[in-house]
Amino acid sequence: MRIALVINTSWNIYNFRRSLIKALLAEGHEVVAIAPKDDYSERLMAAGCRFVPVQMEKGTNPFTDLMLTWRLYRAYRQVKPDVVLHYTIKPNIYGAIAAHWAGIPAINNVSGLGTVFITKDYISSIALRLYKLAFRYPAKVFFQNKDDRKLFLRNNLVRAGITDVLPGSGINLQEFVPAAAFKRSEPFVFLMVARVLFDKGVAEFVQASKLVQEQYPEVKCQLLGQFDERSRSAVKQQQLEEWLATGVIEYLGTTDDVAAVVSKADCVVLPSYREGTPRTLLEAAAMAKPLIATNVPGCREVVQQGVNGYLCRARSAEDLAEKMLQMLQLKEEDLENMGQASRQLAVSRFDDRFVIQKYLHAIAEVVR
Numbered sequence: 001m002r003i004a005l006v007i008n009t010s011w012n013i014y015n016f017r018r019s020l021i022k023a024l025l026a027e028g029h030e031v032v033a034i035a036p037k038d039d040y041s042e043r044l045m046a047a048g049c050r051f052v053p054v055q056m057e058k059g060t061n062p063f064t065d066l067m068l069t070w071r072l073y074r075a076y077r078q079v080k081p082d083v084v085l086h087y088t089i090k091p092n093i094y095g096a097i098a099a100h101w102a103g104i105p106a107i108n109n110v111s112g113l114g115t116v117f118i119t120k121d122y123i124s125s126i127a128l129r130l131y132k133l134a135f136r137y138p139a140k141v142f143f144q145n146k147d148d149r150k151l152f153l154r155n156n157l158v159r160a161g162i163t164d165v166l167p168g169s170g171i172n173l174q175e176f177v178p179a180a181a182f183k184r185s186e187p188f189v190f191l192m193v194a195r196v197l198f199d200k201g202v203a204e205f206v207q208a209s210k211l212v213q214e215q216y217p218e219v220k221c222q223l224l225g226q227f228d229e230r231s232r233s234a235v236k237q238q239q240l241e242e243w244l245a246t247g248v249i250e251y252l253g254t255t256d257d258v259a260a261v262v263s264k265a266d267c268v269v270l271p272s273y274r275e276g277t278p279r280t281l282l283e284a285a286a287m288a289k290p291l292i293a294t295n296v297p298g299c300r301e302v303v304q305q306g307v308n309g310y311l312c313r314a315r316s317a318e319d320l321a322e323k324m325l326q327m328l329q330l331k332e333e334d335l336e337n338m339g340q341a342s343r344q345l346a347v348s349r350f351d352d353r354f355v356i357q358k359y360l361h362a363i364a365e366v367v368r
Helices: 010-016 018-026 041-046 062-079 089-102 122-134 146-154 202-215 237-246 258-262 279-286 317-328 332-349 352-367
Strands: 002-006 030-035 050-053 083-087 106-110 140-143 163-165 189-193 220-224 267-270 291-294 309-312
Touching: 002 018, 002 062, 010 018, 010 030, 010 041, 018 030, 018 352, 030 041, 030 062, 041 050, 050 062, 062 089, 083 089, 083 352, 089 106, 089 122, 106 352, 140 146, 140 352, 146 163, 189 202, 189 258, 189 279, 202 220, 202 317, 220 258, 258 279, 267 279, 267 317, 279 291, 279 332, 291 317, 309 317
Parallel strands: 002 030, 002 083, 030 050, 083 106, 106 140, 140 163, 189 220, 189 267, 267 291, 291 309
Antiparallel strands: none
């Protein structure tokens, strides 16, 4: 069977869908990666994929989006996949329409709602209409948490019968492993792993870090993630530089080895406004790290209050700081127990083998 994966970057496919690709190849399927060409496209080919480049512009220009639908339609006609798996907003919308035109069954994956349901504006209202149009066509739609599924059903964006919920993208428990022995760092390190976006709660993390350091000036607060000013929710370069000039946070940029950075942190923080099931929290949980995250869809699936971390209010730097201070004041034994609870949760609920089995079943179901 020929299976196409369509995502907005090759980087995304390589970093988040590699386990799925390996499983599909092991089952004897041909895997075609369709995405814009970037530094990771060759890695996908080295991993066994056929790569088909398709240009995808950011933004909301109707003409470029119509052209994207046409480019995806042409790619599907050329590749002739038996089924297409769509991820991220534009492939989910325009890819679903293109697959319908091409007569190919599609499986859509809603991995997070981004600014569409966070920001109530003209662009968001258009996006909702597009979702409603496009989601008439897929044979299956996966969500990463029950809240997102309920929201789509409540807004009549998708038929209930074709929906299901996955435990996020899952996590490779052999790749992300705990340290051999637990040791609290001196100074204590809080790490936030996320793109540098306001919707991820970066501003709240900076403000909370300042409040924490007023009491514990030696504490380190680090930010790891992609900086991209093109997003609607992006932090501007000048703002980031102003934050860094205060010395409150340290910006680590990006890395291909997230596990190496997470391993040096005492606690991983994600004060996001809304998520699917955040990969960064899954990685940290698998590595037995205590967690702090907002009590919002996606995050609260991974953080159990007082068990493996703390939940804070969204958009509240003060509440985030309070939870960071609580974490700081825990005894080493309590920190270790929280970390072990994170690992146990990752093993019991978020093993990527669970996700892969659901995909294999769905693919067999829609291609019958």
